[in-house]
Amino acid sequence: MSPNAILLISCPDRQGIITDVTRFITENRGNIVYIDQYVDNAAGVFFMRLEWELDGFLIPREKISDYFKTMFGTRYEMTFKLFFSDIKPRMAIFVSKQSHCLYDLLARWKAGEWNVEIPCIVSNHEDLRDVAQQFGIPYYVWAVAPDHSNKAQVEKEEMELLQREKVSFVVLARYMQILSDDLIAAYPHNIINIHHSFLPAFVGAKPYHQAYERGVKIIGATSHYVTAELDAGPIIEQDVVRISHKDTPESLVLKGRDLEKIVLSRAVTKHIERKILTYRNKTVIFG
Amino acid sequence: MSPNAILLISCPDRQGIITDVTRFITENRGNIVYIDQYVDNAAGVFFMRLEWELDGFLIPREKISDYFKTMFGTRYEMTFKLFFSDIKPRMAIFVSKQSHCLYDLLARWKAGEWNVEIPCIVSNHEDLRDVAQQFGIPYYVWAVAPDHSNKAQVEKEEMELLQREKVSFVVLARYMQILSDDLIAAYPHNIINIHHSFLPAFVGAKPYHQAYERGVKIIGATSHYVTAELDAGPIIEQDVVRISHKDTPESLVLKGRDLEKIVLSRAVTKHIERKILTYRNKTVIFG
Amino acid sequence: MSPNAILLISCPDRQGIITDVTRFITENRGNIVYIDQYVDNAAGVFFMRLEWELDGFLIPREKISDYFKTMFGTRYEMTFKLFFSDIKPRMAIFVSKQSHCLYDLLARWKAGEWNVEIPCIVSNHEDLRDVAQQFGIPYYVWAVAPDHSNKAQVEKEEMELLQREKVSFVVLARYMQILSDDLIAAYPHNIINIHHSFLPAFVGAKPYHQAYERGVKIIGATSHYVTAELDAGPIIEQDVVRISHKDTPESLVLKGRDLEKIVLSRAVTKHIERKILTYRNKTVIFG
């Protein structure tokens, strides 16, 4: 199967962008297999996702980015990202003690659902080492001291690991530590978290207990890109489940687990498929 | 068809309550047609809803409450409410300018879905007078001055109307005014509001705009009993609908309308059917 | 506000369609305000919806269709429909005895949610005449005899009414009669029905009773275009609600009503907005 080029574009909205860009690809004999675009009329911003076959495309893959920049970058004040379908993103998973999200991620990877590599799993606890071993993935533990005295050192070593393993994005699969600004800055909109509430309700700790106390009739889970502000980054995916007065904090935790793993995996799927664009702390998710 | 007695009970949980209460009814030849109970084990509170046929019941309906209080009230530290199915609750509707919830309520009433009377519709605007007239229901307008200088007087007259019309509960069908503490205190857990967000997210004004700004992927609506604290009363019902980055504040308003009217009407249904108990700022909703 | 032209296209998928069509509009100074397209790769079919402002467009509106046909029709084997946003579609509503869908449709129309005119309501019963009168819409009754002996005559008169009133599409709002093939053929994919089940489950009569008998845990409603085969036309919209063993056929009917009216109105919204294309007995619904 021919590899594809994937192009994600955003720029100020103007007439003729679609025409120009699609003509550029078509005239260079690229067979477009996916095109979708969206205009935020209020913000005046244009977004597009294009995918075309590299086989027969007249421009060599290593020069596409340059050509594109020259032809459209300045003229349209365009920001763009270019990916190739045969270069797999490399995903690191951070976990603490709960296994449900980790199993869900690894089972999908093992079943071949995702075009992704998983070079490492990082944790602050030993608990899930056997899960990593089940799937043959290296497991690294850095325990953060209760007084956080070694946190800077721990994150330094974690970042070295991520660089060494050429990690392209990070998934926090119920990782119960807050990342430092440095680590977040190193992976802008490339760290995906799952928060166990329907954000922006119940930010912070123990959201199921908060939900129980408030007496809500529906609980949710939210996957989002991590930014410097806690639980406030661009939302990728949310889902909910109906509860009742009969639920206890414990039963909410159990019901929530199913939400968490599904919502996180949907977000990871979209990220791996290069179908997410971010702007103004929001996401555009292509279908 | 025989009228039924409906009993809603709450008390500290103890052995034998169900046995004692059902025996009391059965031995007095009441045919129980509905029984449901719930125990909040954490709080140690017992809740029950009972319904039995009055035909053939040995205790006259006007004495049931006294008998019940004597036999169980003190012994079980019981709080209870007694209703009769042939005495219709009287519902006042408060509206401002939007018609969708009002139409939904009135269409159900007219189709005979609800065992309720609607003696009056109250508004701070003239806009929906013709809707009230379509259904032949008196429409009262008290315009609150922008500086709220006449608000006390307005509420006084509204409360006189509610008393005169023997209103048993009030529905705020997108009524865009905040009620005074006096009015709320006069109808404790008998004023139902619809808030156009998934509470506790987006309390206060313009929740759809808040949702748009935050970039959520799901919006909701919440019906709750009104208490002194804004949008913080016991939640009766919630529901949600999926949105996307393509939605504008305007399209959220339109999608939200369908949620609002359905969620409000579900809450009103449960209230009319006497299936709601409240405690600790939460609701127990019987099925 | 400038009126818009709306173009719905389908044709065999080929390179260059988007480029050609958007260039045609842009070069004639049409400001494109909406563009969305979809390719069914399995079927090899291309679909597009375009909307542009007529103000300043160089081709007079009455000639757009001809120009477009000449330029693209043959070359791309294109089927297309052209609409103008200032020409409101005219919707006839058919009802029997139940009012919930009718109220929902009329309340939206009266609130100005829809760019539509409603010249007539048709029924086989007198029951809902007063609803029509509430909203000031002519109400026509043709009672079909139990032996259907006058059915051909009734439909003939109904079709004369639809023609006289220049009706562009028909909504069956719980109309409990089966339409003849002639009437269906006169409005191909322009008659919208609401079926009170999650099709293709429970085709035909009494679907809530069928659902009750089967013991399903979720019920649904389906809006679809009417075709000659009963309940088998292209599906426009579906939704569901969770039920339990506690539900009776009667409570399913009540819960289903909310589904029916919302699902029908969503379908009508999409139809009025010219966002539906049909092919192979399916629908493409633009966002």
Next chain:
Amino acid sequence: MSPNAILLISCPDRQGIITDVTRFITENRGNIVYIDQYVDNAAGVFFMRLEWELDGFLIPREKISDYFKTMFGTRYEMTFKLFFSDIKPRMAIFVSKQSHCLYDLLARWKAGEWNVEIPCIVSNHEDLRDVAQQFGIPYYVWAVAPDHSNKAQVEKEEMELLQREKVSFVVLARYMQILSDDLIAAYPHNIINIHHSFLPAFVGAKPYHQAYERGVKIIGATSHYVTAELDAGPIIEQDVVRISHKDTPESLVLKGRDLEKIVLSRAVTKHIERKILTYRNKTVIFG
């Protein structure tokens, strides 16, 4: 923690059952920690689930069943099942080639979510042996010949395994074989299947392809007890997910997997918790 007795009752509805049964337990010093009942008024059938602490209960656990039968069995024409919370049910899992449901089941079991033992996994293919090994569970393969010539022999050996391992119920986790009537009869309402459609829509093979062909807007999954008639047993749980015209049969399969595993695991949870009663090919599911 004290073990509990769990009692599931069904019988013709009569006055006094609740009173009699709860008094029997209370007078024998059983502390009731769960009580829920339901009456199907149309069928005239009463259902109850009771749970009480065995510590301090005056009747020895091995005699409870006899006592109960003597006291209530004949008088109320009662059918009942008695379980003890410290006797774990033993669950066999049958699989074919797909791993998603199997991983979901095993990850829950390993995380301690379920009070269950898993003595064996049975398959007609070698594919998932490594998953079984990951979790340390014996994996048995009996390949059924394409002409089914050895099917009787295979099932005989499978049933011997189930008996030897004292299996109390079987979960078909995407097992793509039809069971013989003998095996079904050996585990009446104790074999749980997951069917990848919203039953009764799309019975039989390739339901996602059927859904794609029909153009539905929502797909579902259904867990049910296996009976002699294919896909027609009592439904335990269903759930759905919204799709669109953009979905292909392949994307439906992927979206469906998440439904399948969640819906199956919810059903298994209820079964393990002894919260399901069956009658008239339906289920009563206690909360």
